[in-house]
Amino acid sequence: xxxxTLTIGVLCFxxxxxxxxxxxMAGSPVxxxxxVRDLLEYYKQEDPLGIPGLEVKDPxxxxxxxxxxxxxxxxxxxxxxxxxxxxxxxxxxSSLTATVLLRIPWLQVISVYEYSTYxxxxxxxxxxxxxxxxxxxxxxxxxxxxxxxxxxxxxxDITKESFIPILTNxxxxxxxxxxxxDSFFDTLVSSAVGSRVSTAxxxxxxxxxxxxxxxxxxxxxxxxxxxxxxxxxxxRQKMDPLKIGHKIVQLPAGxxxxxxxxxxxxxxxxHRAGEVSLQLIDDRLLLVLQLGCQAVxxxxxxxxxxMVLPSMSSSLKFTLDSLSIWVEAQQSADVRxxxxxxxxxxxLGNFRLVGSGESSFSYLLEAAVNTLxxxxxxxxxxAIQPTLHKIIQQRLYSLDIEELIEKRLAARAARRD
Numbered sequence: 001x002x003x004x005t006l007t008i009g010v011l012c013f014x015x016x017x018x019x020x021x022x023x024x025m026a027g028s029p030v031x032x033x034x035x036v037r038d039l040l041e042y043y044k045q046e047d048p049l050g051i052p053g054l055e056v057k058d059p060x061x062x063x064x065x066x067x068x069x070x071x072x073x074x075x076x077x078x079x080x081x082x083x084x085x086x087x088x089x090x091x092x093x094s095s096l097t098a099t100v101l102l103r104i105p106w107l108q109v110i111s112v113y114e115y116s117t118y119x120x121x122x123x124x125x126x127x128x129x130x131x132x133x134x135x136x137x138x139x140x141x142x143x144x145x146x147x148x149x150x151x152x153x154x155x156x157d158i159t160k161e162s163f164i165p166i167l168t169n170x171x172x173x174x175x176x177x178x179x180x181x182d183s184f185f186d187t188l189v190s191s192a193v194g195s196r197v198s199t200a201x202x203x204x205x206x207x208x209x210x211x212x213x214x215x216x217x218x219x220x221x222x223x224x225x226x227x228x229x230x231x232x233x234x235x236r237q238k239m240d241p242l243k244i245g246h247k248i249v250q251l252p253a254g255x256x257x258x259x260x261x262x263x264x265x266x267x268x269x270x271h272r273a274g275e276v277s278l279q280l281i282d283d284r285l286l287l288v289l290q291l292g293c294q295a296v297x298x299x300x301x302x303x304x305x306x307m308v309l310p311s312m313s314s315s316l317k318f319t320l321d322s323l324s325i326w327v328e329a330q331q332s333a334d335v336r337x338x339x340x341x342x343x344x345x346x347x348l349g350n351f352r353l354v355g356s357g358e359s360s361f362s363y364l365l366e367a368a369v370n371t372l373x374x375x376x377x378x379x380x381x382x383a384i385q386p387t388l389h390k391i392i393q394q395r396l397y398s399l400d401i402e403e404l405i406e407k408r409l410a411a412r413a414a415r416r417d
Contacts, residue, residue: 016102033409043333052359058082078112089280096141106134124169132161147216150205236268258303266296273324283333322349335401341393
């Protein structure tokens with residue numbers, strides 16, 4: 001085990017630094033508003049580094065002695081912490097999993113070491129340099145026996161590209177330790193970090209319980225589906241059916257379509273049709289959303305008139321037995337840039353049009369809609385997607401995300417006051 005002593009000492013230092021994070025940071029008390037505004041300013045930088053809103057002392061001096069077995073470290077100085085970079089975040093709301101990758105391009109630990117055994121002892125300067133120091137955090141959430149939401153799995157994986165140890169005034173056995181430290185790095189990291197993960201999990205679950213209170217999350221039902229269920233209930237009470245006012249549409253050849261008593265039913269059948277995920281990659285947020293509806297119907301009284309022909313009217317009911325939409329949207333973390341709709345895919349089920357009344361107009365409409373369009377659902381979907389994409393993107397371009405966030409923060413502060 002003596003061959004592992006040096007690396008264990010370094011790991012103990014890293015652990016101590018994490019625990020005393022308050023000593024590294026400086027700033028005003030952390031509030032939700034401050035965190036959001038700091039994030040907004042942070043991502044306005046061309047290449048954001050460090051921790052948003054927190055000033056990291058770099059180099060950082062740790063006024064402690066770390067001892068493991070026969071090795072002690074004194075006067076520890078760490079450089080490179082301010083180069084911290086959030087590489088990516090992947091949150092899957094369907095499976096309740098999250099992955100975060102943090103990277104420090106280089107990390108240098110300088111200290112005075114003391115090495116003492118029964119037969120020898122030495123003292124000298126130590127310089128340890130890590131490159132591409134990566135910290136990958138993976139978490140899974142689930143329900144406990146009381147239907148409380150908890151962290152069921154938390155894993156921390158620390159890797160590096162290279163490890164360069166330089167020590168002065170070494171002895172033969174210490175040289176062996178130095179030469180072996182790199183080989184045992186991954187094994188030792190897993191062992192050292194594993195002992196702290198359990199404590200971190202307990203603390204997170206304690207805070208999670210305090211935040212969620214008495215809310216219950218039954219096993220097997222992802223919280224995202226509970227959220228959708230709440231939306232369905234609101235839609236059922238307020239917007240199902242959805243009443244739309246009088247509409248007049250001018251058609252070619254001098255025709256005019258007059259629609260009244262328009263109502264849309266079935267919006268409350270909305271459900272999650274696939275994955276719901278949010279990723280942060282290269283300072284860009286990517287949202288993937290798959291939703292569906294069942295048995296959506298539109299009812300309207302329709303009259304078509306022209307200057308040369310008698311008007312024709314009918315009461316129409318259009319029914320679509322299923323509808324699914326796949327949306328991919330992107331938002332720069334610098335919210336001065338508008339969101340972008342990267343992809344929209346629409347899948348239509350069977351549809352049917354029923355007209356009430358004895359007019360030939362009703363029969364013609366029923367025959368036209370109930371035959372050819374059903375055979376060409378895929379073609380119709382492909383045809384309307386580019387137009388719908390353009391309409392949505394134009395709307396997104398008009399959004400000022402930063403202004404919307406500031407208004408929400410102001411409203412939150414007003415409620416608190």
